[in-house]
Amino acid sequence: MDTAELRKARDTTLAAHVDAENRNDVDAVIATFKHPRYELVPVGEIFDGDLPSIAVFEFDGADLMCERVYYDAGAFAALAGD
Secondary structure, eight states, rough: OHHHHHHHHHHHHHHHHHHHHTOOOHHHHHHHHHSEEEEEOOOOOOSSOOEEEEEEEETTTTEEEEEEEOOOOOHHHHHTOO
């Protein structure tokens, strides 16, 4: 698979992954992974508004292997009511 084909395959997988997350379709989210793995990494910064986050996606070739999520743990606790 050349670089352009690999990029297209990854973009297609990410589009399906994000769409499934936005629809809260857990089964469809999990189906986008070759082997599901999430890493949640709180960053400890303060933000005003909706919970901001950054997702870093790791691939093995065209296969989605990991989503690493960085977010503000304090803001998450406040939204969750903790």
